[in-house]
Amino acid sequence: MDGDVVVAGAGPTGLMLACELRLAGADVVVVERLAQRSDESRAGGIHSRTLEVLDQRGILDRFLAEGEPQPVGHFSGLFIDFDESESRHPYPLMILQSAIERLLEEWAAELGVRVRRSCEVSAIHQDEAGVTVGLRTREAAPGRLRARYLVGCDGGRSTVRKLSGIDFPGTEATMTALIGDVELPDLPEDYVWVRRTPGGDYSAIAFEPGWHRVITSEFDRAPERGEPVTFDRLRESLVRVAGTDFGMRRPRWVSRFTDAARQAARYRKGRVLLAGDAAHIHFPAGGQGLNMGVQDAVNLGWKLASVVRGDAPESLLDTYHTERHPVAERVLHNTRAQAALIRPGPQTDALREVFASLMVFDDVNRYLRHMLTALDIRYPADGDHPLEGRRVPDAGLKSPDGATRVHELLHGARPVLLDLHGGTGVAAAAEGWTDRVDLVEARSEDDHWLVPAVGEVPAPAAVLIRPDGHVAWAAAADDAAPGAHALGSALTTWFGPARRG
Ligand SMILES: Cc1cc2nc3c(=O)[nH]c(=O)nc-3n(C[C@H](O)[C@H](O)[C@H](O)COP(=O)(O)OP(=O)(O)OC[C@H]3O[C@@H](n4cnc5c(N)ncnc54)[C@H](O)[C@@H]3O)c2cc1C
CATH class of the missing domain: 3.40.30.120 (Glutaredoxin)
Structure with a gap:
């Protein structure tokens, strides 16, 4: 055996999982397709429960030092207030995904996690004793690793999921969103965040001095398979939606996402498990995907290590699916609702107004806040004490x-x-x-x-x-x-x- 567990993918989920496994005494190797860490940042924030999870491991200060707490969160662009009594971290922390990945990789190195880059999972064979993982590397001959378990944290297009024959049912894309980090010299100084127009919506968020993150959303237009994503397409889309490109220049990166929402039918097939985007994809409204991946990892890590150590029976791994599948199901549901709430047109305008007027009520605000922050999750529990199944409060x-x-x-x-x-x-x-x-x-x-x-x-x-x-x-x-x-x-x-x- 080359290790107890092979983790495919060194994104936030894979890195967090590898650290959890190491902390619990498992021998783990992470294989990552990319030669070096990406400086692209899809995610821009983390929520209360993920902040707590990092705090539980004593590494939260590293993230707070690089991020900025925000006064409010949002549901489809409608503001949600936070409540200081519910968590010691009652705010979304604005922090780039590239910084999150760097901090997690540094922690992984401290814990002795091996990360092998330029190493892509290309074949899987599992038997009674373990999994053989075929690898495409820089070497001419394909490599392979043998471990007791393989966890696919290899993102929405997960090779591990496909090679394992795990279904990924869900709903197709009905819109196209383009995203880019660019300079916008002509953006009016009083511009605030997101604008809805008859052609779709656009936002420009100041991320770093001089740089804005631009996102355009156009509806009833799913991208063609293989359609290229270019700076010119982002500019054209912004002109279509906003009527101007605000002098857009110097793109750092451009990308695309949609409202396609899919979830793995099962999170475990024998010795292969899935976590993070490999297990669920959805419209990124409200910033929940990375949070959920990190929390998948924290749910799975100690269980898998315990099985590998021989302390717990293999059936413990089934609780990972039982506990985490419904969590992602709810997120897919709420992001579909958020996608519906941003479609252009007078009917949605009216629906948004009604929704916004409901959000003035504390109960509504609290309900949505709990859903986005994941502070209200309750895993199935046998007993009837109200704490059982819930996350323990950080009481003094x-x-x-x-x-x-x-x-x-x-x-x-x-x-x-x-x-x-x-x-x-x-x-x-x-x-x-x-x-x-x-x-x-x-x-x-x-x-x-x-x-x-x-x-x-x-x-x-x-x-x-x-x-x-x-x-x-x-x-x-x-x-x-x-x-x-x-x-x-x-x-x-x-x-x-x-x-x-
Ligand atoms: C515009 C946008 C904004 C977002 N904002 C937020 C936000 O604010 N908050 C939030 O929580 N989420 C947000 N998300 C979602 C978040 O980016 C993802 O949920 C998160 O990146 C998932 O992490 P992951 O580690 O599961 O997958 P990934 O980040 O996709 O990492 C997968 C890794 O696996 C590697 N890999 C792929 N295939 C293989 C292979 N065969 N072998 C080895 N390695 C492989 C990849 O190179 C990659 O490094 C946003 C998403 C988008 C598109």
Whole structure:
């Protein structure tokens, strides 16, 4: 074997996954088709839950140093307010995808992840013991790697998905959007963000001093297969939609996207798994794709490492599909709605006005905010405690070990059993798992924890937190002797059977 896991693609998803696998002790190699990191930046921002995930690993400061918090988010260009009580990071962070990838690659290097560039997956063969991955490299002879698992993080046109025969059903493109980072010397100083016109819409966002990101959207015009993307086409499109090219010049890069929305029918086929854009593509409204890919990686990484280590059975990998498929399904749904809301025409103008007037209501704003930030995700859970299945809030702690808040406990990407009342007996119940689960005793600084989409919940007596920050089990505040049976069953489900002695 050349490693436990081969990850195809060194985009945000592949890099994050490789780091998660390394943190959990798996041997991983990333293969990437490109010779060097791209300086193209499709994504321009990350949301609260992804910021929290980076915080959980202790690397958020690196991203905050290069990004700029925004005062509001948006749903199809209609503004959404944030609420400081829901997260320590209640803002979208504007940061270029190229910077995100650089920071993740630096972290991967620190963790000892091997990234092999100019190395493209071109064949896959899986058998009972592992996967053989055929590679096209710079060498004349094709290369190959043998590993126990392969994860395709190789983007929307995923070769891994196609070679594995995983279906990718969904809806076709109904529009064409062109994007470019350019200079716009004639853009009026009072220009703000996005304009709707009868021909479509366009936006010009100041990204870096002197540079704007221009996006034009034209409807009922899906691109032809193989249609080239050029600077001239972007200029022509801007003239069609805006009536002028604002003196557009010096393109750094131009690209195209559409509202095609597709999702892999299954996220796992034997020893091959899919994550990020390889598993789902959609209209990029609201900036959710990269966020979702990073969160796929954080859901999958610890599970796959646990199976590779021999702690958990292979069936744990099926929970990756069960938990993450519905998340992308919802994003495809909300981005289809956002695409519908930007089509030109008096009917959509009226619909937008009605929608905008609804968004004045707190409940509507909150609902959309939770959806875009992914703070409200609840994975299927057996128990009925309102925290179970949800991401654990980053509550303040008082602890003899010096931990001051919950997310800090997750830096090592290990499960944490947090005993908040002391002497509840959870330590004894978890004895068979102390090699895999960190037991922490602390006091909650607050009597109540705010859980998005649920509300205020009394701080629990004890809580079992998975490495991705989701709650596997929780004991109610007034539970003096939390059920050892339920805790033992949650520990077995997520982290494998107990080890004695
Ligand atoms: C205009 C636009 C704006 C966006 N804005 C946002 C935003 O603000 N926020 C957000 O969250 N998302 C945004 N997105 C979406 C985001 O860019 C993607 O969801 C994200 O890049 C997906 O990351 P990934 O790692 O899954 O795939 P990719 O970034 O596509 O990376 C895949 C990698 O795999 C490599 N690869 C491909 N094939 C092979 C192969 N056979 N072998 C080896 N390597 C291979 C590729 O070279 C690439 O490096 C936006 C998208 C667009 C188009």
